[in-house]
Amino acid sequence: MLDWEHIFATRSSRMRASEIRELLKLLEQPDIISFAGGIPDPALFPDEAFKQAYADIFSGPQINAALQYSVSEGYKPLREWLVGEMAKIGIPCSVDNVFITSGSQQALDYLGKLFLSPKDTALVTWPTYLGALQAFNAYEPTYDQLSLNGNRTPDGYREAAAKAGGAVKFAYLSSDFSNPTGETVDRAGREKLLELADELDVAIIEDAAYQNLRYDGEPVPPIMALDIARNGGIENTRTIYSGSFSKTLAPGLRVGFVVAAMPVIRKLVLMKQAADLHSSTINQIAIAHVAERIFPEQVAKIKKAYSARRDAMLAALDKYMPAGATWTKPEGGMFVWVRLPEGMDGAELLARSIQTEKVAFVPGKAFYADGSNNNTLRLSFSCASEAMIEEGIQRLGRLIGTAVAEAA
Template identity: 75%
Template structure:
């Protein structure tokens, strides 16, 4: 029998199963109240609109094009609509600044491949999006903590040089981040740009939750700030990653990158070598549904999710024992809970699933250094208000009893 471990590339040792993807299996168990999966509610998908868009493709003469190979850059009408949407966000660009991917996860994988050589330093927040760590890990980086105000550019450079490497990029989720639900302030965005200027590195801006704001004032994307200071997108160092997964539907796997043309050209070459192009037919129906229904769809999901967020914050106030803290997000899908010192989120999950039938994600998975053991992520997107009340009540009871046992 072949010794597979002997022939696998060294980078394969850094590939780990997603703890979140494993937890999604709990959603199939009817007795579990799950706050684990950070996924959109399928009841909110624009199913009728997609059904109509697919039907029209097969009845108006476009079926041949929909089922055919396509250009690697992406379907032109979709990229054209995205230029208009980006303009509404303060990001002036043209179609050659936009590249369509198979979900924003593919964008992160390509960007890791584009920038990271083994040992290079990637700056990420502590905690950060687990999918980004998984995408970057395959290219064997070293991680350093991206501080949003308490680190100097020289400290990053010195830390990298001490390990014989160089800083290659900064990655962060700017609005209602996965996992914390927190938003990077305007001042922090400007500091990240200034730091990137000093280090002469790109900034990867993950904007997957950009449209899911429920209250508070919108903050310009980092790419918008970069354009304003540099004079145009092709002079920018910021790479904006977006997705239709949280707004229209994740199963179609349509994401996008907005960046300077030299970056886009490299990503297109990667696409040609990897999978040629994203699904033509899915891009076509996304373009159609977005063009006709995007504002109404955004309004629908915001109305549903804000009620669930409010229910979760209210339930946490009522049921969590003293010493427990949590974020109060202005949008997105997540609340980040910091448990009392000494408590372990993974151990709590095991007991919770067994005794209280409540699932969540232990926070340690989101830290590049595997710290954060006393943190957990709660998602409110797929739970009704009644489920949220009951689930947080049970969870608070478990946290309280765990504290008493440790006393």
């Protein structure tokens, strides 16, 4: 058999299977209560609206355009709709500032390609979205911990990046109800990040995949909105806003978007032309049809369902978790982050949980760029009923309590 390893590019050695994608296979097992996949509930998809949208496309004058090659920037009516939505959250922009991607994951891949040369440094939160690490890994960066509490100086970041053999290129974070912790960066933290990025003269990648999923608390302006307010317009900003329809309408259509200053958009368009020419035309048109018709109603529907599940999970954690375990209390999104007592290992707990309690979750160390903090785990409540959440957390709490007692 041919030995491929010596032919592969060096970057291929940094490619790792997603623990989350592997765990999604557990959803096919009927006896498993899964809190693993951070995916939307398919029962909440607006399937009737999409049936109508595709029927309209196939029976109307758009059909030829829908099945044809299209422009790399994306379907213009969808981008125009997004311009209106951006204005509502304090991000005035033009259609030329909006770029459609094949899901927000493609946006992260493109942005990693755009900014990172081997050994350059990406600042990421500790923990951070696993998919971002996978996207950036291919471009052979160094990671440094993004701190918003003032314990790191710009010079400290520069020196660490230079020691690693490159320069700091961007700060990446999920600002609202982040994956994996469910936490939100407050306004003061966002302002500090803008000041840090100004000092370092680097980009900010704002992953806003969950921004629409706020259940309570006061909204915080997007980092890009604060950047625009400081600098007088989107063309003067260093923030790149990445969004998606996956958590609100349907993930299977793979439609995401980037909002940024024109120099960034122009480079992304060139990448799109080289990679896949354009995102699926017919899917973009269908998303535009559905978004224009029912987006506010759809968001209200999923927020009502997910909010109840979030409340059920927090209540069950309060009821069943043993002393020594702590967890976040998110105001939105799909996740609760649990920190186990010191000395416990999330991966070992998962193996035991699957075997004895039939409960799945994601071990937390996968979300750390350095593979640390193995006494953490991520729970998703989006695809479990309130009854399943009650039963699953009771089982998990029992298992953790047993493990704590055994270690005592």
